[in-house]
Amino acid sequence: MAEKRNIFLVGPMGAGKSTIGRQIARQLHLEFFDSDSEIERRTGADISWVFELEGEEGFRAREEKVIEELTENMGIVLATGGGSVMSKESRNRLSARGVVVYLKTPIEKQLARTQRDKRRPLIAEADDPRKVLEQLAQERDPLYEEIADITVQTDDQSAKFVVNDIIDQLESINGLG
């Protein structure tokens, strides 16, 4: 049997990491984790509450710890938070311990997909969410690219199409599929 490797999804807010990660896990019969949900489970508070109480710095420390622990697994799918790649330690752990899938998504789509969601305090409270997303993209795109083994455009493709595309690409990588 092929070795069970991890699949890690990275990319910006609204790229579809949680949605697509969950579907990949279901199709491949792997366990699914989401670093944002894990932080919420452990703290008993939602993401915006953690930001409010502990600041972004406190949230990032929790995120790094969750990624450190979850990447110790074997054979999971992990949807990471959009800013997790800001940590060099997390980038190292993600690229060493699984196949990294980058969901590349234009700002326009990110805006449309994140409109009614309170889980993203960085844009929920911004006067100009577009500008925030542009600044984050400038800073983070090179970091997503740096660790990506597979890059998938999620522009106009349905979540189902993106899931199948990723599974096809995973199958051509040694040890998966």
Ligand SMILES: Nc1ncnc2c1ncn2[C@@H]1O[C@H](COP(=O)(O)OP(=O)(O)OP(=O)(O)O)[C@@H](O)[C@H]1O
């Ligand atoms: N390919 C797609 N086509 C259309 N809608 C999508 C697609 N992928 C995700 N969505 C929708 O976009 C919204 C945001 O997706 P999701 O929460 O999975 O993003 P995310 O990458 O996990 O964001 P975050 O980094 O903030 O956790 C959801 O409502 C989801 O249903």
Ligand SMILES: O=C(O)C1=C[C@@H](O)[C@@H](O)[C@H](O)C1
């Ligand atoms: O891009 C980001 O910095 C974030 C993305 C979300 O997944 C959450 O982790 C949080 O809202 C911060």
Ligand SMILES: [Mg+2]
């Ligand atoms: Mg998510």
